[in-house]
Amino acid sequence: MTFRFNTSRSRRLAVAGASVAVAALALTACSSGSGSDASESPAGEEGFGDLTLQLSWILNEEFAGEYFADSMGYYEEAGFSSVNLVPGPSTGVAELVSGTADVALSDSISVGAAVANEGAPLKIIGATFQSNPFTILSLADGGDIATVDDLKGKRIGVQDSNTTLFNALLAANDIDPSELTIVPVQYDPAPLVNGEVDGFMAYITNESVTVAAQGLDTTDLPFADNGLPFVAETFTVTDEQIANNREMLKAFLVAEIRGWTDALADPEEGSRLAVEEYGADLDLNPENSLAGAIAQNELIVSDETEEFGIFSISDALQASTVSSLAGAGIEVEAGDLFDLSLLAEVYEENPDLIAYMG
Structure with missing residues (x-):
């Protein structure tokens, strides 16, 4: 059997993600995709329109939750006409500050570097991986x-x-x-x-x-x-999106929670969606894909997510992430990097979503 390696897998976590020429910090996110047209109130008959989600990597099993949310109609039920899954590799920082993406799946290293070094107006509103890989x-x-x-x-x-x-x-x-x-x-x-x-x-x-x-x-x-407990695969958005399109982002999080609840329950189907549908043109190895799907689920769940719901980032985990970034030479305060208020509202309004374990 021939084993194919994802030879550029780790690049996206580069601290060089700060090299996103945030010279474009004349933020154009106000013209960003679908979010700019979203209402501050929950989606009505017209809904939230289209949303662009920048992924951090290729269309493999890493985004099983997104595949479930799309294929099961959770995005549509949340009020979106469509959610465009744009494959990486990318930290998503450049796409967010330029307004070509509404939400990016990124990481706290790249986002923290952009915030600390470039003054990028970005916030992490949740994290798929409670433990970095x-x-x-x-x-x-x-x-x-x-x-x-x-x-x-x-x-x-x-x-x-x-x-x-x-x-x-x-x-x-x-x-x-x-x-x-x-x-x-x-x-x-x-x-x-x-x-x-x-x-x-x-x-x-x-x-x-x-x-x-x-x-x-x-x-x-x-x-x-071993000393660097920082979150990864973070849901990252601009400050402008939070200010102007709060209900849209909350609806998106609801769909994502539902999708990842399915992915946690059925890694086999998540892997199949990657291999046979969303990443069908990538010639993914089915055995490796399934092994990856099972392994990543261990990074998503924790005692805290069982209590507070998936994507949660506790105060303690925020603090440990900030400390980890400091160890990498990135100085940033938790309040400059995280805004978990949207996720808190989502779970307050939809407490049933916390029970992802069934």
């Missing part, structure tokens, strides 16, 4: 990096765009960079498989899955469990 991937019969101390003396493959984040991992664990060797790599984990490096900066839901699918025993050192 970054990891140091190693082979069990090779580097076998199971603890941060195991990094010492090892050759670690790190992509240029992820160097800052990797250094933040070291700083969070009081490890001096001189105690290991950083090897510049691209996004294909072949150097790990070939023994050129002992560890490889990867995604638990992607490279870890594809390497294991080759029959190799692997070991993961998740960033989220």
